[in-house]
Amino acid sequence: MATRPLTKPRKQAAQERSRVTVDALIEATARILIRDGFDKASTNRIAGEAGVSIGSLYQYYPNKEALVVAVIERHNRDLMAVARAALTKAAAEPLEVGVRRLVAAAIAAHRLDPNLHRVLAEQVPRTGALEGVEAFNQENYRLFHAYLEGHREEVRDLDLDLATFVCVNTIEALTHAAVLHRPDILSDQAVGTLGDEASRLVLGYLR
Amino acid sequence: MATRPLTKPRKQAAQERSRVTVDALIEATARILIRDGFDKASTNRIAGEAGVSIGSLYQYYPNKEALVVAVIERHNRDLMAVARAALTKAAAEPLEVGVRRLVAAAIAAHRLDPNLHRVLAEQVPRTGALEGVEAFNQENYRLFHAYLEGHREEVRDLDLDLATFVCVNTIEALTHAAVLHRPDILSDQAVGTLGDEASRLVLGYLR
DNA sequence: TGATAATATGAGCGATAGCTCGTGTTCTAA
């Protein structure tokens, strides 16, 4: 059968020193992405930044894309941890409180590593193996959909799929835009206002 | 003084044949972006697709980026034409009708050339001269802000800047996400529903 | 302790990219 280009790590690190190498590579990739941007992130430069030879890099990652995927996956793992925690708590709360919590979590998630978030959003092309990167959104969809199902009596008669689409994208867009273009809105005094507005928007729509 | 790398066309086309050349280049750039993606869009390939020599390409555009800028500007011009027309009409209408019109216009704008829109959104890195591409949004902001000012009595007491941020980004995000990830929502039967939902969302927020 | 597996190294290959420049062609206008 046709073997499509790999994007997964080539080999599993078995000894401690190789785990250190792999870690240094991911760390270096993230640093270079943030500091220099995507197209300065050549494999040679990443290896150099990591203090690892180019040969070792290719022992663990088959190509540059795979390294970026690794960085993205790590970032998404962190984001989803925040989202999951919020959704778990919100499940047991009344809609008004829960939605506010979810919005706050979205803002917090976007603030985890805004510089990395920016470069991933603005510079990393959604091509090849990166096309499916929005897959992490799918878990978001699933979780929010379940959340709505659990609060059927508190919302109007809704097409849950459509409502999920609307809410998830709205919350994501507002926090995203704030992080990328309106840092003033995210200052510690102002961030509450953004949360208020987004919550109002979503709650007004759901009820 | 330090001259930063040009991004504007190098010379103005003076004769008819050169205007044809420039046009062919932009057209070819857009075609290749859509058909093959951003990183297959080398200057040599663009020149070939346009039926123009590589030397001629560099008579008019100093680098690849400038060509992409030209494509984006043409696309944005078309989008803004739709948006401006809608806002002009909406200005004289009651909020309920006007917002629906604006939402419909946003959807229509995104459907003008969805394939180009997708590649610009997903693959073209916001780097160098492309960083300021969101500037076209600024006109959108201004126009919508003015629209809200003209309907002060129909909305609740609002921070107009913040409300503009919320509404513009919300409408943009929903239409954008629909074009990129949910073509089903944009089918001719379903597109009305999206308009309904987005309008409801925004209206509920404004009043 | 020695054999073998795991890991690390980096010079350098082939490919392709962006772009220049010397030259040829067509238009304009006095």
Next chain:
DNA sequence: TTAGAACACGAGCTATCGCTCATATTATCA
């Protein structure tokens, strides 16, 4: 008609990129 400007051409330079492979070093365990 003709000189000079505008335009078109494309071979090929330089730089850099992703990546391989022959070799050296370190860890493991029988």
